[in-house]
Amino acid sequence: MIDKNLVKGAINVLNSNFNDQQGFTIPCEGLYPFQWHWDSGFIAIGFAHYDSNKAKREIEALLSGQWANGFIPHIVFHNDSDTYFPGPDYHRTDLHPDCPKNVKTTGITQPPVTGFVLKELYDIVEDKADMLTFIKQNIDKIYKNHQHFYGHRDPYNEGLVYIYHNWESGTDNSPIWDEIWETMDPPKYKYERKDTTHVDAAQRPTNREYDNYIHLLEIAKAYNYDDAKIAELSPFLVQDPLFNAILIKSNSALIELYELIGGHEEKIVTLNRWQTKAKARFNEKLFNKDLKAYVHYDLRNEKQLSYITSSSFTPLFAGIPSKERAYIMVNTLMTKFGEEERYLCASFDPQSDKFNPVKYWRGPVWINLNWLLFRGMKYYNFTDIAKRIKADTLTLIEEHGFYEYFDSRKSEGKNGAYGGHNFSWSAALTIDLLKDKL
Ligand code: 2M8
Secondary structure (H helix, E strand, O other): OOOHHHHHHHHHHHHHHEEOOOOEEOOEOOOEOOEEHHHHHHHHHHHHOOOHHHHHHHHHHHHOOOOOOOOOOOEEEOOOOOOOOOOOOOOOHHHOOOOOOOOEEOOOOOOOOHHHHHHHHHHHOOOHHHHHHHHHHHHHHHHHHHHHHHHHOOOOOOOOOOEOOHHHHOOOOOHHHHHHHOOOOOOOOOOOOOHHHHOOHHHOOOHHHHHHHHHHHHHHHHOOOOHHHHHHHOOOOEEOHHHHHHHHHHHHHHHHHHHHHOOOHHHHHHHHHHHHHHHHHHHHHOEEOOOOEEOEEEOOOOEEEOOOEHHHHHHHOOOOOOHHHHHHHHHHHHHHHOOOOEOOOEOEOOOOOOOOOOOHHHOOEEHHHHHHHHHHHHHOOOHHHHHHHHHHHHHHHHHHOOOOEEOOEHHHHHHOEEOOOOOHHHHHHHHHHHHOOO
16 A cells, blocks of 8 residues: 555655756755766656656756766756855866866766666656657667776776775765775865755764865866776775676666667677676675675775675675575675664664764665665565565654654664755655555
8 A cells, every 4th residue: 555645745855856947856955956866866766656757857967967988977066056065166077078068067976877777767657658769869878888987997807897986885984984094194175064064963974084085086186087097096996886786787777778679789798798797706706705795895905895784785686696695695684784673774784883873874774775675685585574674664754754864773763864854865765665566
C-alpha cells in the first residue's frame, strides 16, 4: 500500500527545489544552491514517477555542463548564489581548454550515475517511445564520459578509475580519508565557509579538513586541471569501490540501452571489454579477505585503506561479487551494521572508534546509499534484508521528514535527523522506494 501523504510531501520538496527557468533541482535550499551531479541523477528518478519532462530537463541541464573531452563536473553553476563556498568563481575551469564556454562548472566529478539513471527513467515512465527518443539524443554523451574515465583516470590501464578529491567520492568526510590527510600539511587558507551557517558545525567537517579539500583543488588549478599531472602529483589518488561500482553499473545500462536502440555494435563491444576487465580487477584488488568486504585502494601510497563503510557493499548494486562472495559480504554487513537497535545502514562501521553517528559521512544513514543497498540486496535475492532497508528508510523519513542524513541509533528518537531539510534526493528516492513492490 503506497503512503499517499509521503508521496505528496516528497513531490512538494522536489517541486519547490526545482528551478523551472533553468531546468534543474538544487539538493537543498541555502546549503546547496546549485546543480550537483549525482544528486541530479537520483532526483531525475523521483521526477520520472510523476513528471517525465522534469526528469529529462534535469539530465539535460547536467549535460549542458559537460566538457568537450567528455568529463561531467560535480557542480554546474547555472545560477549565482553567495550561500555556498566554494562558488562559481573559485574553480577557474577556464584554465582547461575543454571546459564549457556558456556555463561555469567545477573541475572535479562525482559518482557517474547518469548511465544507470537513463535506464531507470526508461523503466519507470509509461511513454517508452518518448523516453527512448530522449535517450538516443543523450546516450553518446554518457558513453564519451566513460571513455574519458578509462582514457584519463586509469593510469595503469586496469579497468579501475581513480578519484583525486574526496568531493568526487560523494562520501566527503568519511574516516577513510583520514590516513590520506595525515600525509598532507596544507597551508591554513583564508576563506569563509558557508555550510556551518546553515547546519550545526558538529554535523559538518572541521576547518582543518576543509583546508585539505581546498588544498587539493588548489593543486588541480595549479596544473590547469591536467589529468596526467594530477595523476602524477596529487596527494589524493584513490580507487573507490562506490565510484567504480556505479561506473560499472552505468556501463551495463549503456549496453542494455544500445541493444535496445540497435546499430551500435562497436560501442557495445568496447563496453563489454571495459566491463570484463573492470569486474575482474575490482574483485582482485578491492576485496579485503580479512575484513570480508570491499575496501578503497590508495593508489598514491599503494595500499588498501582497510575500513568498512556502506560503500563497501555497493558492488552488490552492480552485480560485481560472485554469489558466494555476496553471501560473505552480507554476513559482514549484518554483523557489524545490522543489530536490532540500529537502523540500516550506518555510513561507517559502527564498531570502529572512528564511527560518529551525527557527523556527515562519518556514520549517519544516507537515503541514496540505502537505495543502492536496497537494490543490491534485491538483485542477489537477500529479500528480507532488502525489505528491512526499505522499512528502515521509510520509518526515518516518516518520523523526521526529508532530512539530509539520519542517526542510525534508534535510541535517538525524534532528535536523530541532521544536515539540510527538504533534501531533494531523500524525497526522490522515497518516491521510488514507495513505488517498489517489494
Ligand atoms: C555534499 O557535498 C558537498 C560538496 O560536493 C558539500 O559538502 O559541500 C555530499 O553529501 C555530496 O555527496 C552531495 O552530492 C552534495 C550535495 O548534496 O553535498
